[in-house]
Amino acid sequence: MSEMNSMNSVEPMSSMEPVPAWKKGKQEVMTQQFLLFMGAALGFGILYTFCMYQNPNGITYPVMIVGVYGVLFWMLKRLSIEWKRGSWFLASAAVLLGIAACRTADSLLIMMIKTAEFLLAVIFVMHQFYDDREWSIGKYLSSMAVYLCCVIAAAVYPFFQGKEFFRKANLKKYKTVSKVALGLAAALPILLAAGLLLGQADAVFGAIVVHWLEKILNVWTILIMIVMTAFGTFGVYCLICGACMDQISGEEKMVRTHEPVTAVTCMSAIALLYLFFCGIQVIYLFLGKGSLPEGVTYSSYARQGFFQLLFVAVMNLVMVLMNLKFFRKSRLLNGVLTVICGCTYVMIASAAYRMILYVREYHLTYLRVLVLWFLLLLACLMAGVVILIYKNRFPLFSWCLVLISVFFVGFSFMRPERVIAEYNVNHVKEWSDSDFQYMTQVLSADAVPVVLKALEDDAVLERFYSGGKKEFLAEYYDWAVSRNYQVRSSDFRTWNLSFEKAEQSFRNEEMGI
Structure with missing residues (x-):
């Protein structure tokens, strides 16, 4: 009899299934509200593609940064995680760096800004999920490594969570969503027809429509846009999923024990x-x-x-x-x-x-x-x-x-290549051939207004360039502006302050202003 009782007591424990990793902790909330979380992530993915497609440092770059922190803020709110005080600083620094990116043509600076944006986003999420007030530098760096591994591991979680959601969900509750999707599908052919007709009615509007249709109605373009949208969607979703795995210990071990x-x-x-x-x-x-x-x-x-x-x-x-x-x-x-x-x-x-x-x-x-x-x-x-x-x-x-953060934001807004040009132009009489080549063939469009002002004196240009001034301006324009910047009224996304100032300087030179 006692043996039967013991068997009965063990039976419930054996029937218990372990909770899968993608359902543990706050990920259960993400599973239950999968449609909302994935919808927000997909919205950011579309915004990311719109802002960044063939556009590394245009005016839409800071819009994308605001978008990612907006989506993260919304997700944290749905997970009942309060916005911490220090998070405002991180988000503000990221937005300022985003603004700095569309003010410069410096490719190295842009690469550093994007690296800093990624690190700020990682630190932002970790700061929101963990009590990091007393973490040392070593603890933070090791925790970042663990967190990034969790983010990579969480890449498959949306599929499991989506499967679980649709298995249990009462889809009748989401009939409004299906009606909206049906309405968008019905509007698509009407939008195309109306757009073409309006394009014939107005030349400027027509140029914009033709430009975008030529871009979008291309197999490779569509494929790249799909990949970019997926990257943005899964990237922001997995940033939260990775933190929800709760694989980082909040406390740091005391190792200050040696004599x-x-x-x-x-x-x-x-x-x-x-x-x-x-x-x-x-x-x-x-x-x-x-x-x-x-x-x-x-x-x-x-x-x-x-x-x-x-x-x-x-x-x-x-x-x-x-x-x-x-x-x-x-x-x-x-x-x-x-x-x-x-x-x-x-x-x-x-x-x-x-x-x-x-x-x-x-x-x-x-x-x-x-x-x-x-x-x-x-x-x-x-x-x-x-x-x-x-x-x-x-x-x-x-x-x-x-x-x-403060130093790098200042460095980004300073635009180092412009500072280099301003200093070196003050010593133009001491330039060698290598100095001239560095100023006109290495520095980006950030330096163009300063360099052109220094070369207004024909005697300076004649020291280093045997051709005429028009030939030099054409070559310099091609190097500093034309090969990197093709903004037109049909694609406002690529507008960049540095390139615009450089183009204005070249126009002034041609008009003799």
Whole structure:
């Protein structure tokens, strides 16, 4: 009898089926409301295709960014997840970067902006789903890796969730949706016929209609648009699905358990070396005193070793953070780490001073602007590390995220290629042939208005170009504008401020303004 009872007690447990991963947690809500979530994602997918098809940096790019955060906000609201305070900063930074993208023709900057947009979206979703206030930089980076793996794994979840939804759903509740779809299908032939008739009635409207029909009624165009729409739809859907998998632990393990004696000994030896090096920097480089080795001039001394200094400065940042993570608190260790941070500031100043001297001699390039920008950013990041030494609960990741976002938004709106052109034009008398080629064959349309203004003096152009001015303008226009920008009234999406200013500058040159 007891055996029968035990068998009966086991039977219900064996009949229980494990909950599939795509139904766990908040994904159950997404399954129950699949039509709404997928409809919102599909709406973004269509918007993404409209904004981005053959249009990497047009006026519709910031519209797409607003769209993705709008859809994410709506999805979070449906999942009963409140919009956190820090999320406004992330969304605002993303929108500002979107605006910056349609102000520039700089392909490298556009690539960096798009990379930053992706990272901001990832951090935004993680910030909404997890309590990340006390996460370290290492914890955040590892969590981002786990989250991205979850996003990739969730690519198949919409199919399972959709199948489950339609298996259980009472489709009569969604008869309005089917009627709307039927109405759109009925309107399509009428729209085509009316569009063609109206196109014959108005030349401008007709040009727009013909342009879009030629684009859309093409097999390859349709295929690319379908792929882009699917990418946008599944991308935004899986961003939420991946976070709903809840695979990231909210708490960070305490690993600051090692004795600080070893760290103090090691860091003290390094600090002594750094102090000696910094003393040489102050005496020889900053003050210009002392005697240099034979055959070494102050200009060559200032230029050499820049990238080594930059590498050591970044290495110091990582080294200090590792000590703070793994070794127990110690006043002596804190003091040694503070000395290393101080020496790092001297190294940053030395690297910046060397680069400034180098720029005075050889003018600005993109890499040199990036380096100077990064050195200023690194100096600000180190301030957060110094605070962390004495205030261990200081939110260093948030500090770094805010600084990097603000600095990069400023860098994007600054349009570095225009800054390069403005600086180099002030030294046009010192240009070599390579400088002229760099200004006219490397820099994008961002630099065109400044370069054309400098070349208004025919004597400057004659130093570097043997042909006539008209031939040069035609070649320069083809390089900087024509091959990258074909905006017409029929496709307003591709409008870009930098290209428009460049075209206006060329028109002014042709008219002799």
